Amino acid sequence: MEKLFAPKSVAVIGASEQRGSVGRALLENFINSDFRNRVFAVNPFHESILGLKAFKSVKDIPQEVELAVIAVPAKFVPQALKECAEKNVANAIIISAGFSEIGEKALTAKLEKIIADNPETRVLGPNCFGVFDGKSRLNTTFSETKRTRLPQPGNVSFISQSGALGVAILDWMSTQNFGISKFVSYGNAMGIDESDLLEYLDYDKGTKVIAMYIEGAKHGRKFFEIAKTVCRKTPIVALKGGVSEQTHKATASHTGSLAGSAEVYRALFRQTGIIQANDMLELFSFAKILAGEPLPNGSRTLIITNGGGYGIISADSVIGNGLQLAKLGPESVERLRKAFPDRVTIANPLDLVGDAGRERYAVAIETALKDKNVDIVMVLVLFNTPAIDESIVEELVGWKKKAKKPLTVVSVGSEFTEEMMKRLEQGGIVTFRYPNVAARALKALADFAEFRRENNGKSSAKAGQN
């Protein structure tokens, strides 16, 4: 399936110059993108499209084609796919809609037969946005590049049953210091389904964590078995659409396949080890922390802060989300008491007070990392105070490199704070803006660590190895 994400050559079937058409958006995205491999345009009615020679059929292309992206009207799709199979194209992404999701049974059956008869040409779609690859920069999502940014390369892969939502989230992720390995919108899943994708991403070295938006699995049993195996190696975070009886019905008219009930999926997620997110923000904060932090031995969290109130609301979030507040060991208490002025109360939250600079942070973090009573270190920094200078970034990044426990930074502010947070992220630290979001993510991390301890050794696990 490698060739689906980094093909040496791509044919755009249905490439077009017509403004507003998918065929044009697709080809323009290729022309304007950082994808560096060969792209061919296929259109039987034109000699050339947007400056590229146009071939009448994919079969006329005088070279091997590893990926075909099909964006012709639904009724022409079977023929186009057939030609791909004859050309021995490895993968075909069918962007076109107009099949089972609108009740087109005959056309759907016709397409299904071609897919079944030609197993050597694997099909993604139809009715999907296709693929974006962080590394090769392949992008078949036909989103307007003027309006849509794509995230940087990273180690989280994201598969989405909903294409439009998926692309909107990709666009948003580009603003969140968030890196993507592979994105796949798989639509009606007539060929490759979510289970195949999980299996492939588990094997993929570039993917450390899988995030997914799912309304209903194509093949329930297959999904269960594969997810169970994958979770032992690669953590999966899933946002399930349609969790109430009412929304459950709505998914029927959206993706065509009736989604399973909320309870069925909750049980399935629990049994397989899939981490369920309750909203978009959780989906990505969970994926982010699983990709960036080692698994903790427990949930005892130490909060280090330079703002009293910020420490208190963070502690409320830690407790409110089911983590524990760590109690420092006697040696740590002794050490901190000696190192800090009297106005610093040795407690949790550990309030270093407003005039704390990088030195006090260094002592506190070193102590927390050594103390066996602390499983997780949550560092709050208000960057507006004069005692904090930019060198705090270097200090925190240094400790993060040595840390064998989760060490995450939480801060909120405008440009200056955002710039510091970006540098922390570049240094390998997972950052959050809101204490409650951070606490929920840390809880998911601690729960997953517990699941792992109960279910298998750590030998084959991708997470927990920072």
Place this chain on the structure above:
Amino acid sequence: MEKLFAPKSVAVIGASEQRGSVGRALLENFINSDFRNRVFAVNPFHESILGLKAFKSVKDIPQEVELAVIAVPAKFVPQALKECAEKNVANAIIISAGFSEIGEKALTAKLEKIIADNPETRVLGPNCFGVFDGKSRLNTTFSETKRTRLPQPGNVSFISQSGALGVAILDWMSTQNFGISKFVSYGNAMGIDESDLLEYLDYDKGTKVIAMYIEGAKHGRKFFEIAKTVCRKTPIVALKGGVSEQTHKATASHTGSLAGSAEVYRALFRQTGIIQANDMLELFSFAKILAGEPLPNGSRTLIITNGGGYGIISADSVIGNGLQLAKLGPESVERLRKAFPDRVTIANPLDLVGDAGRERYAVAIETALKDKNVDIVMVLVLFNTPAIDESIVEELVGWKKKAKKPLTVVSVGSEFTEEMMKRLEQGGIVTFRYPNVAARALKALADFAEFRRENNGKSSAKAGQN
């Protein structure tokens, strides 16, 4: 108290040139700010400070002084305040720390006596960050202006028991299309306390909604009585710090006064009508929606979307947060069926599908606003689709102006989407990035509307009058 927020003249007592000092930061902020009234520097050891003539005492200033900002070491504060009283200064903000919060009983008692003996000089603080006024641009918060942005003028006032947290939040708010009327960090509340501030802000025409961060009220009974009265006119949203037994203890060493238990405050909030926020994000999304939207007649919400999956996760959030999904009346269903192509299923979420432009949105919104079965309209727009052009902003703003129901927009993305959202905000629409955050805010709005219906007529209410 007007003079606390827009004084004609200010004296900075303890103005200094020393780098890193509060006295310097304060004066620099005045010099660099948009605050246009007279500022005097007071320092007995210098002739001039940062180019301003320095007076030995506030009493030497040859003009009336409406506000004194005191930033001298704690032990000199009583004398400085005494001189302010002799000069008949209307308000004094004591920034300096070092009183009851670190157990300095004698000094605290001394200061208390001067405050009691001179009621005509009202005192804010000590141990506080003071005041920021969105309109006059008065800013006594001594935050580094290079690092801290201040929000635009608006109709939400924010009072915070924690100064550092308050300033960090102000800084963050500047990035959130969020407008502030008045911000007050009141610290130890030795003179003006949170109840006095609520009473004043209730009377203040610029304040439509009050947001507050509170660990514990200075005078419980007074707070209860005043909050009860204020909530009948001005909605109050409160984030309570220290809601668990453990964090409750931590507040003692932070603000000195032991905070009431979570249960006591939950009951107090319920009885007075204060809307409790569970985290920072709720505090501001609740304040934002109360300031920008009319009160709904119920919680029946219609979701309009151009992305199926986005509609479904939003419906999950609506139901999950205790709102109801509206059921369109038969006339509405009939109307929409005629107006839309077959591929648009008339349901809730109302998925206008990917090729929907402003026209389809217009028909859907008009129908929703007319339909008595709909109390709240939640409009989702994925701006990445080619069918949406910038004119959608004008369309939505036009409907918002006519709407007598809450009409809010939810969208997520990068630059282009953010630009569209900003324009919507400028047009008076409350926008959200995450469906779950929007749904929680709408639920708070619906609950507050119910509280109002049960507790008083609408005649005197500030909210609900857009």
